[in-house]
Amino acid sequence: MADKKQNRRNNNKNYDEDYNPRFRKQRKKVCIMCSDKNFELDYKNADQLKKFVNEKGKILPRRTTGACAKHQRDITTAVKRARHIAILPYTQN
Numbered sequence: 001m002a003d004k005k006q007n008r009r010n011n012n013k014n015y016d017e018d019y020n021p022r023f024r025k026q027r028k029k030v031c032i033m034c035s036d037k038n039f040e041l042d043y044k045n046a047d048q049l050k051k052f053v054n055e056k057g058k059i060l061p062r063r064t065t066g067a068c069a070k071h072q073r074d075i076t077t078a079v080k081r082a083r084h085i086a087i088l089p090y091t092q093n
């Protein structure tokens, strides 16, 4: 009986939020385009778009760019347009 009680208490400790890695490093990112009104996304501006793609030429996810859903969509469209007119590469190797 006493052992059972002890085990349950120890198991509960594993589910404590302090020990769960999913709750670590929660910093709210602010969308750069929402915070900066003068920021204009241009599909002809390769230097600007390079910030939104990785070294392989892939579009970065929202958790990395920090953009909101609306602006991430704009980024995706801009990068795809830039690829089409050969400003950005489809792949890098």
Ligand SMILES: [Zn+2]
Pocket (backbone or CB within 6 Å): 031, 032, 033, 034, 067, 068, 069, 070, 071
């Ligand atoms: Zn935004």
